[in-house]
Amino acid sequence: MIELRNISKSFNSGTPNETQIFENFNLTLNEGDFVTIIGGNGSGKSTLVNIISGSMTPDEGDVFLNNTRITKMREHQRAPYFGRVFQDPMVGTASDMTVIENLALAYGRRRSRSLFRWSYHMSDVQTFCDDLKILDLGLEERLYQKVGLLSGGQRQALTLLMATMRNKPSHARIKRDYVRFTNGNKKGALNTFNQAFVTAKAKYVDTKNEIKNNKALNKEIQKRLLQVAFEQFDRSIRKFDLTKPVLLLDEHTAALDPKTAEKVLEITEKIVTENALTTVMITHNMKDAIRYGNRLIMLSQGQIIADVSGEAKKKLTIESLLKMFVVHSKNDMLPDSIILGD
Ligand SMILES: Nc1ncnc2c1ncn2[C@@H]1O[C@H](COP(=O)(O)OP(=O)(O)OP(=O)(O)O)[C@@H](O)[C@H]1O
Ligand SMILES: [Mg+2]
Incomplete structure (x- = not known):
């Protein structure tokens, strides 16, 4: 469970460019929630995820993971508990390393750079192949190829897998x-x-x-x-390992063509549901925000203007969402991609 309590965050404080994005912001994500987040440019979606992952510190307020305050925990200390995938397919994987080396790295078998090639066990290879088969992209046949040779969609799918593999804890x-x-x-x-x-x-x-x-x-x-x-x-x-990674996706399909984006979203859903992962997925696409997950949150200028879950979420339509946005939003603009649902 993730809790944000009374979070305030501003940028460039004390300058003419000061932006107060969150003020007394509260949000609870329940264990196993798959939340889609939608909102106009600059509404605070990425900042929200950055505060959860620890890459940004709130000015005030606290972040809790399973009832434990992690506000002061640094990003690298939080890393075992979170998996992130960003918009850019180049970010999550190392181009000049092979598929299996990338997986081994994510799996936490790495000991030292020079020994790296040898630092996964042969018994892991089968596990990696089984994991890759879930993606259904044939990557299990390309274990020893450099990741730089993969397409953007294949790389995002691989990053997704790596984000959820996590270091194997001692x-x-x-x-x-x-x-x-x-x-x-x-x-x-x-x-x-x-x-x-x-x-x-x-x-x-x-x-x-x-x-x-x-x-x-x-x-x-x-x-x-x-x-x-x-x-x-x-x-x-x-069996005692309580800490499954929380998956944080920041428009992870935005740089892909529509067909590949759909495939990566299907893979996302499969990984999330099979592992019952608590997930936050930022998207610019209303259709996807409605289709995936059990809860939808709409942000406008750092405020939650809609929070719909369960049966009510299933009934949402693009029209009803747009209506909510028009009624509650504070004049921020929705990108065309949201309105057109491309
Ligand atoms: N590091 C930063 N320095 C200064 N201002 C920032 C910084 N990060 C975010 N902001 C500002 O905070 C506000 C929220 O930004 P954020 O990136 O969270 O929006 P977003 O909802 O993710 O937008 P987008 O849809 O464009 O990705 C914006 O006004 C942005 O300019
Ligand atoms: Mg953003």
Whole structure:
């Protein structure tokens, strides 16, 4: 859950160019909400997402992630909890690295630059292929090609996947976040985690000894069985991993042709629903804002002028949205692309 409480933000304070974009702004995004955000140029959409991700600090007010205040947490510290995709397909991926290297980077297997090529495990390759198949773009056949060779749409789809893969957190981090983000009884949460950890670890150690002492097994099979035993142990700890990344999309299909944009949006929806990710998607396209997500927010000059969710959202039409905009907006202009729905 994300909460923005009493946020104020201005730019160029004390100069003739001062812009106060937010004043006592409040917003709560529930776990699993897929929110589309629409509004005229300069209405504060990107600033809102920047404040959530930590790339901008509010002048006043607080940001909460799962009831924990993260206002002072720096952007890089928040990175494990957020995935971002921007308008420019060049931004999210490294052109001179291969598809698999980009994925490995996102997966957090990277150790050092010079060792980088070797720093993903062969067992990850299958996972990466399975992930890429979800995109249905044939990228699983192009693992060892440079990303610079991909089209804009393919790159955005890959960025989307990378944004949701997140660094694989260590067991220590899972424990810390489990306790940190548990509402209420933190001591109880710590006990629950520790007990589960000790039980799983003991089971893993037993299995490990059994495998090592079994002389009937050859080295290769022993190695494989040890790996399976570790993966089992690892999985039982990962059940405690509470922090799925919140996906922040800032017009991520705006630079694509309409057909590719549609494909990337379909992929977005698939990834978001399959992983039940809390998502904020800024779009300039009313049709898309209506079609995707369970909640729609319209901004005008830093204020929420419409917040429609559930059944009411399903009933929205471009006409009804335009009407809301005309009635409530504070004279900011809607871009033609919104009105024409291209
Ligand atoms: N770094 C900055 N320095 C100065 N002013 C800024 C900065 N970032 C945003 N602003 C101003 O804040 C206001 C909101 O900008 P923001 O980028 O959030 O709008 P937006 O809704 O994303 O617009 P667009 O649809 O054009 O992307 C604008 O008036 C903008 O000029
Ligand atoms: Mg913007």
